[in-house]
Amino acid sequence: MSITEDEARKVAHLARIAVDDAQLPALARELSGILHFMEQLNEVDVEGIEPMTGVTPMRLKRREDVVTTGGMPERILSNAPDAREGFFAVPKVVE
């Protein structure tokens, strides 16, 4: 199966990665090559096989639904490219 330029554009958008239109043909070719490689998987009979979710047969750990940490806004914000008045700042999102 090959990926068209339109599909490549859609994937880039879903992944939120800006790709110039001029680069779409190369991207489509590259992704097609990788998908072609993956198509070997169609040779395998997977009838009745459950998809694997985890490698060890263990029940996911549970814990009390309680607050265990917090109260450190300045540490949470310390790496932000733009933090103001205790918040992460972003371009306007609501008109």
Next chain:
Amino acid sequence: MTDLNKLSIAEARDALAKGDVTSVELTDACLTAIEGAGALNAFVHKTPEMARDMARAADTRLKAGDATALTGIPLGIKDVFCVKGVPGQAASNILKGFVPEYESTVTQNLWNAGAVMLGKLNQDEFAMGSTNESSSYGPAVNPWRLADGTQLTPGGSSGGSAAAVAADLCLGATGTDTGGSIRQPAAFTGTVGLKPTYGRVSRWGVIAYASSLDQAGPMTKSVRDAAIMLGAMASADPQDSTCADIPVPDFEAALTGDIRGKRIGIPREYRMEGMPAEIDALWKQGAEMLRDAGAEIVDISLPHTKYALPAYYVIAPAEASSNLARYDGVRYGHRAKLGAGDGIDDLYAKTRAEGFGPEVQRRIMIGTYVLSAGFYDAYYNRARKVRALIKRDFDNVFAEGIDAILAPATPSSAFPLGSVDKGDPVQMYLNDVFTVTLNLAGLPGISVPVGRDGKGLPLGLQMFGRPFGEADLLNQALVLEKAAGFVAKPDRWW
């Protein structure tokens, strides 16, 4: 004593215990070696002050008789581990300038044991790669090189860790292995690399690539050192719900050197078409070494081996596309400069286009595609079913009484930097052909240097063990290491 940086962890521990050396002396020897090894580009953030402080504290602890096996031992840490207050960016420009506010469980365990932090080590960006060339710091360089001076890749993604251990810049290093990223660089540099069972070591604070495959482990100069280091790295951890709540055995105590009666499987599907004769010969020699030590060598079949690589390159990018969604230019790292009228979506898309390198972008987009509506069943679910079959292959041979499996670690020795065609990602993925099966099945595996090829470069063999059977696996690897007697070191040119 001279050349203290060349000691193994076990040798240094014994010398520290006897009072023949101090941790400060060991640490200074490593810091000097690091200063002189800029050409290897292995250490990308050096922490000499932190190292000396930790070494002094270790010496106090040693005097007080409160030492563990790692107290005072200087180590390098792969960039992907968060160390509080030390810059870490998983070799990605999107995390440039990131200074973690918290400590990974693995490094905390190491510091609790008294180990000394020398600095952060180079790697492929977000651990995606097999050559260390997809790094925001530029490639790490293999201390081994060709006779004509051609520089080689140390492998990847833990290439800086492997180069640093092989060049004696540290006594041991941490690595992570999602598809072979500990074992392949170990094989390329004549060092030992252990990928533990999934869940043996906590992933808390390790910057994620593919969460169902990632596992941290030791990269060392000997099997004994790997046993010592794994013992300190491993722990149960309430912070990582996939980390197993089981006791950590004394791995070093398991190193008896006795493997009589053990059944070692030779999987016929690993004899790949076009495999160099040298690798095949090495594999046969390795099997003979284990037989001479009293093990029984058994031909086995792992029929779905061929499909491990395509299954991996569906599952790992799918998980990566989800894990790496967090890099959006809002909470940490790089943020693109916006034009007039740009909104939040432009902020995300421009930031990610600028911050992620080509291989990471490629894997995110492949992962996005295989998870998208209409393709989820055809690719992602099918790959997860194939993964179940790959694991079943291993379950079957272990149920038939096989104790461990012997296979080549890599399809070749280290190759020149820049020799992989960037336009053909599938060619690069083929490097992982012998290693990804183990990550898909969650099993432990270790790469041991066994010989050299015609170019004089190290070659490794891999052993796979039973789930949580690292103690037995290390003992079997010790026998292989002793019989192979690999002692060669690269000539210093850097």
